[in-house]
Amino acid sequence: ETPDLEDADDLSLELAGLNLGRRDFVKAGMAVGAAGALAGCAGLPGGGNADDSNGSAPGHAVAPGEHDEYYGFWSAGHSGEIRIVGVPSMRELMRIPVFNYEAARGYGYDDGTRRMLEDAGGYTWGDSHHPNLSETDGKYDGKYLFVNDKANGRVARVNRRYFETDAITNVPNVQAVHGCCVQSPDTDYLFANSEFRVPLPNDGRDVNDPGKYASVFTALDPESMDVLWQVEVDGNLDIVDTDKDGRWAIASAYNDEEGVEVEGMTRDDRDYVKAFDVPAIQGAVDAGEFEEVNGVPVVDGTRESALNEGDDPIVRYIPTPKSPHCVEVTPDGTYAMVAGKLSPTVSIIDIERLASEPDPAKTIVGQPKVGLGPLHTTFDDRGQAYTSLFIDSQVVKWDIETAVNSPKGSEDAILGKIDVHYNPGHIQAVQAMSTEPTGDWLVALNKLSKDRFLPVGPIHPDNDQLIYIGEDAADETGGMELVADEPVYPEPHDAIFAHRDKIEPATVWDPADYEGEKEYVTEDKARIDRVDDSTVHVYASSKRSEYGPREFSVREGDEVTLTVTNVEGSRDIIHGLAIPEYDVNLALAPKDTREVTFTADRPGVYWIYCTYFCSALHLEMRSRMIVEPR
Numbered sequence: 001e002t003p004d005l006e007d008a009d010d011l012s013l014e015l016a017g018l019n020l021g022r023r024d025f026v027k028a029g030m031a032v033g034a035a036g037a038l039a040g041c042a043g044l045p046g047g048g049n050a051d052d053s054n055g056s057a058p059g060h061a062v063a064p065g066e067h068d069e070y071y072g073f074w075s076a077g078h079s080g081e082i083r084i085v086g087v088p089s090m091r092e093l094m095r096i097p098v099f100n101y102e103a104a105r106g107y108g109y110d111d112g113t114r115r116m117l118e119d120a121g122g123y124t125w126g127d128s129h130h131p132n133l134s135e136t137d138g139k140y141d142g143k144y145l146f147v148n149d150k151a152n153g154r155v156a157r158v159n160r161r162y163f164e165t166d167a168i169t170n171v172p173n174v175q176a177v178h179g180c181c182v183q184s185p186d187t188d189y190l191f192a193n194s195e196f197r198v199p200l201p202n203d204g205r206d207v208n209d210p211g212k213y214a215s216v217f218t219a220l221d222p223e224s225m226d227v228l229w230q231v232e233v234d235g236n237l238d239i240v241d242t243d244k245d246g247r248w249a250i251a252s253a254y255n256d257e258e259g260v261e262v263e264g265m266t267r268d269d270r271d272y273v274k275a276f277d278v279p280a281i282q283g284a285v286d287a288g289e290f291e292e293v294n295g296v297p298v299v300d301g302t303r304e305s306a307l308n309e310g311d312d313p314i315v316r317y318i319p320t321p322k323s324p325h326c327v328e329v330t331p332d333g334t335y336a337m338v339a340g341k342l343s344p345t346v347s348i349i350d351i352e353r354l355a356s357e358p359d360p361a362k363t364i365v366g367q368p369k370v371g372l373g374p375l376h377t378t379f380d381d382r383g384q385a386y387t388s389l390f391i392d393s394q395v396v397k398w399d400i401e402t403a404v405n406s407p408k409g410s411e412d413a414i415l416g417k418i419d420v421h422y423n424p425g426h427i428q429a430v431q432a433m434s435t436e437p438t439g440d441w442l443v444a445l446n447k448l449s450k451d452r453f454l455p456v457g458p459i460h461p462d463n464d465q466l467i468y469i470g471e472d473a474a475d476e477t478g479g480m481e482l483v484a485d486e487p488v489y490p491e492p493h494d495a496i497f498a499h500r501d502k503i504e505p506a507t508v509w510d511p512a513d514y515e516g517e518k519e520y521v522t523e524d525k526a527r528i529d530r531v532d533d534s535t536v537h538v539y540a541s542s543k544r545s546e547y548g549p550r551e552f553s554v555r556e557g558d559e560v561t562l563t564v565t566n567v568e569g570s571r572d573i574i575h576g577l578a579i580p581e582y583d584v585n586l587a588l589a590p591k592d593t594r595e596v597t598f599t600a601d602r603p604g605v606y607w608i609y610c611t612y613f614c615s616a617l618h619l620e621m622r623s624r625m626i627v628e629p630r
């Protein structure tokens with residue numbers, strides 16, 4: 001099958017001014033199609049495609065009962081969640097709902113999570129793109145995971161012990177948060193890029209004056225999740241990453257033209273990457289040099305103000321080829337890699353020069369030509385970079401120092417290319433976002449799967465491909481070997497991996513963690529409290545295979561709050577609590593307590609039952625809610 005390169009990619013290439021004719025597209029499409037056809041007879045265990053293989057990759061299968069070496073945390077795009085995938089097996093282990101309502105975990109159904117979602121704007125979905133693990137001294141500390149919501153301008157935090165979302169901040173003055181990263185080497189700040197430019201504040205003024213729209217760079221406190229300050233800049237901010245010394249946050253950006261339609265947004269040949277001098281910005285905020293908008297201190301970081309600040313602006317504007325998309329900093333903190341779909345190059349920014357070089361253009365110390373549609377770059381532990389090529393449907397491996405020492409536009413640094421299927425967005429190698437890359441596995445998150453799996457109707461899964469990068473070789477792929485195809489539910493954008501030793505999940509809740517918020521209801525404390533004529537509070541316990549109380553009565557129209565504890569201490573003994581026709585659905589891990597409030601507006605008998613298959617008497621694990629007519 002020939003990928004439909006005629007439409008979407010044709011446009012981007014035309015815009016890129018690459019002057020490739022339609023014939024070149026068809027040829028490229030046929031080459032991809034042929035590789036796909038070959039894969040069918042390759043017969044690698046795990047469904048891999050052997051046509052690029054040099055045969056040195058270790059197996060990726062993890063035997064029954066064995067554990068994976070790495071945790072992978074995947075974003076999930078407009079599914080709004082985080083998914084946990086074992087690497088190298090690529091088995092999906094769990095999902096963590098974040099911006100979405102999710103029934104299996106009762107997320108958004110109990111009062112606590114429902115209130116959190118309502119306080120964060122009341123949206124029923126989000127678009128999660130960039131998962132980040134908190135760091136101490138440049139290493140993942142397993143404390144928090146953060147992720148953005150591109151759709152509604154929010155950021156969320158997932159708690160390390162319970163693998164649950166524990167905070168969502170609806171960021172003021174932004175419409176879409178795209179880039180999101182933690183500060184290195186210590187997570188003192190969480191950064192969020194607003195992508196869509198809107199009037200500040202967006203209250204109906206300046207709607208017809210796009211020149212006055214703005215996007216802002218936001219800093220949050222990772223502990224309180226409060227917004228600390230924002231910096232207004234020119235252009236649409238895209239992705240962000242930081243150096244490894246706590247000074248610079250570097251953001252890609254497009255649409256310096258400030259257009260509102262695609263032709264206008266891509267008119268000029270260059271855009272400006274923004275390097276934010278974080279301590280200098282914090283200093284400006286502390287000195288009161290800001291304007292307050294919707295309760296947030298907003299510092300002026302526009303290009304005009306940067307020019308006025310002479311040699312030492314708080315935001316440096318670095319000219320790059322148009323529409324740069326990625327920013328990824330090398331594990332040693334030396335360089336920031338910037339690439340955009342519309343130029344075939346990666347621009348290498350020397351981070352040390354950001355402070356010393358008066359001409360921002362001279363901070364770019366290398367610009368290898370890597371292929372068509374470069375989107376994201378990742379790293380191994382041997383000074384090599386890997387860049388996804390969206391249009392070429394390839395991953396290219398290249399040597400960083402060779403690229404710095406070669407003329408701009410040269411291909412000297414390229415070590416090899418491997419076909420992926422098809423159209424990769426992010427690629428990530430294990431621990432490449434920290435100072436400890438392991439250089440063994442890389443995942444290409446391919447946007448299209450096309451012919452790789454049994455057809456399942458017109459909406460296809462994405463295809464995440466596992467590539468072994470532990471071996472360097474002087475062959476076509478530079479030693480890269482494709483070992484697995486993994487269909488994934490739409491639409492992860494990015495992933496981050498941590499060695500299993502860095503993550504310590506709880507297996508049972510510690511009731512001390514919710515003391516004072518919710519009562520731990522032991523069996524002898526199960527009771528029905530009538531608060532007043534129209535309010536009832538039911539305290540219930542649950543264990544194999546009964547609820548206490550075994551029945552309770554309320555009156556029609558009562559507001560009922562149900563507080564339920566799972567008193568079991570055994571790992572993996574989870575109970576559910578569902579009430580038919582009342583839309584009540586709780587999931588209770590061992591020693592956890594959840595609350596739900598609803599109005600008992602229909603008289604009758606309602607069988608409360610357990611949704612998690614917990615014992616041989618699971619079906620009998622029931623209680624009755626009797627709603628008496630008034």
Ligand code: CUK
Nearest residue numbers: 129375425426493494
């Ligand atoms: S983005 Cu999707 S492929 Cu949101 Cu990180 Cu680049």
Ligand code: CUA
Nearest residue numbers: 610612614618
């Ligand atoms: Cu408890 Cu099933």
